[in-house]
Amino acid sequence: MKQVISIMKALGEENRFRIVMMLRERSLCVCEICSVLEISISTVSTHLKQLSHAGLIEGQKDGRWVMYRLAEDEFVPDLLKIVQRRLTDTKQLERDRKLVLKASPEKCSALLRMELERK
Amino acid sequence: MKQVISIMKALGEENRFRIVMMLRERSLCVCEICSVLEISISTVSTHLKQLSHAGLIEGQKDGRWVMYRLAEDEFVPDLLKIVQRRLTDTKQLERDRKLVLKASPEKCSALLRMELERK
DNA sequence: TCTATATTTTGATATTTGTAGAAATGACGG
DNA sequence: CCGTCATTTCTACAAATATCAAAATATAGA
Numbered sequence: 009m010k011q012v013i014s015i016m017k018a019l020g021e022e023n024r025f026r027i028v029m030m031l032r033e034r035s036l037c038v039c040e041i042c043s044v045l046e047i048s049i050s051t052v053s054t055h056l057k058q059l060s061h062a063g064l065i066e067g068q069k070d071g072r073w074v075m076y077r078l079a080e081d082e083f084v085p086d087l088l089k090i091v092q093r094r095l096t097d098t099k100q101l102e103r104d105r106k107l108v109l110k111a112s113p114e115k116c117s118a119l120l121r122m123e124l125e126r127k
Numbered sequence: 128m129k130q131v132i133s134i135m136k137a138l139g140e141e142n143r144f145r146i147v148m149m150l151r152e153r154s155l156c157v158c159e160i161c162s163v164l165e166i167s168i169s170t171v172s173t174h175l176k177q178l179s180h181a182g183l184i185e186g187q188k189d190g191r192w193v194m195y196r197l198a199e200d201e202f203v204p205d206l207l208k209i210v211q212r213r214l215t216d217t218k219q220l221e222r223d224r225k226l227v228l229k230a231s232p233e234k235c236s237a238l239l240r241m242e243l244e245r246k
Numbered sequence: 247t248c249t250a251t252a253t254t255t256t257g258a259t260a261t262t263t264g265t266a267g268a269a270a271t272g273a274c275g276g
Numbered sequence: 277c278c279g280t281c282a283t284t285t286c287t288a289c290a291a292a293t294a295t296c297a298a299a300a301t302a303t304a305g306a
Contacts, residue, residue, distance in 0.1 A: 009217065011215060015213070016136075020133075020137075023294085072303070072304060090209060096128075100128055157282070173285095188272090248305105250304090256300085257298085259296090267288095272284090273283100
């Protein structure tokens with residue numbers, strides 16, 4: 009029961025929900041997610057940890073970046089398929105999706121560097 | 128999106144999750160749920176309100192009691208079916224189920240009266 | 247090995263949320 | 277109508293959680 013509850017809890021927060029929906033498009037590194045959600049890196053990392061513990065996503069080192077993707081079981085896709093059917097207002101998710109399509113680990117690391125310099 | 132998130136949030140809390148699972152057995156009044164979960168009536172009422180707003184359950188006056196039942200759309204049963212598949216540790220839920228089978232609005236109101244007298 | 251970079255962890259803070267008791271509401275039976 | 281009973285709402289508080297900045301960790305490349 010606890011396991012299922014932790015899954016629901018993980019999906020019951022807007023930023024984490026958006027992360028999971030973004031990962032349906034493709035796998036993403038931490039800073040890519042960060043650039044779409046516009047929240048701090050540490051917060052994104054915390055959310056990813058929680059999603060990972062719930063078994064919804066998996067992270068794997070790839071060169072300089074840790075790429076996160078949806079868990080490859082049958083449960084997660086089934087759950088998201090049902091959730092998809094219930095979705096009404098999808099504006100935010102569509103916006104996120106467009107940003108994901110334009111993003112890449114290289115680009116968003118450049119962006120973060122610029123932001124850092126401005127400070 | 129907000130609607131789906133509120134559903135997940137509603138299911139992402141142990142007591143609310145247990146309530147929903149109990150309601151799969153049959154419809155229940157507030158004090159029956161209260162007697163199974165062993166938390167205060169006002170807290171149960173708050174949880175029921177949240178579940179109701181999320182569209183997971185519906186309440187209806189029936190004589191002295193308000194009977195709550197699962198929402199009668201196709202989404203909720205589908206969601207719970209998938210969730211059921213993922214359930215591993217079901218001890219708590221089985222215990223709840225047994226208590227539900229023994230309970231009735233009449234019995235639990237008598238129980239509450241006794242508790243009140245003891246105070 | 248040294249430096250730059252991506253991520254995680256830590257510590258601190260503000261907000262949200264679960265909880266209970268008391269008061270208010272609403273409904274049934276005499 | 278009036279009292280009883282089931283439920284909801286209000287108020288207050290403790291615990292959980294989302295958040296960020298800074299420090300720590302890890303890794304790739306020079």
